[in-house]
Amino acid sequence: SQQGEEDPQALSIQEGENATMNCSYKTSINNLQWYRQNSGRGLVHLILIRSNEREKHSGRLRVTLDTSKKSSSLLITASRAADTASYFCATDGYGNEKLTFGTGTRLTIIP
């Protein structure tokens, strides 16, 4: 079963705008990760945030984590056409080595 649920399922924005995606999960975690997938390819790791962190930045990416609400958000600023992809959150098993992914958000950047 899916641990995470991303919303929205799909998002289309104009190039240059900011894109925000959300992830909710069900059980306690040690860390949460975000990945990107171009169509028909493997996933690429973007950023990892630990349960004792509230916010993390990497380039144009900003991730927040609210463990009280069991939710995380991924913000991509100044979007580019090359950001078009699916984005997934992933959570650990809190005591085991299981890595479980959410349902994903399909992001389309309109040039």
Add this chain to the structure above:
Amino acid sequence: SQTIHQWPATLVQPVGSPLSLECTVEGTSNPNLYWYRQAAGRGLQLLFYSVGIGQISSEVPQNLSASRPQDRQFILSSKKLLLSDSGFYLCAWSASVNTEAFFGQGTRLTVV
């Protein structure tokens, strides 16, 4: 540097035929290994994961099985494929669940 190899890239198999997908990792030892399946336009479903040779955890009861005969080799198998086994299969490795995972390029399986 570490690399992950997954093959074949595409596969078309008849219903009832066996399946063997192989994944190997180079440049690291004792990795966690994962098999996922992704239906078209959907999320990743964790099928199996392994923390060591011969140690396999199954997440989804179905007609698939996994084996880890060597430290850096992870094999996904089926004795008889079903139409519902069609999908995009992804192998991944990580040093631990608390670090990033690295994915292979995937195998697109079509059962006909």
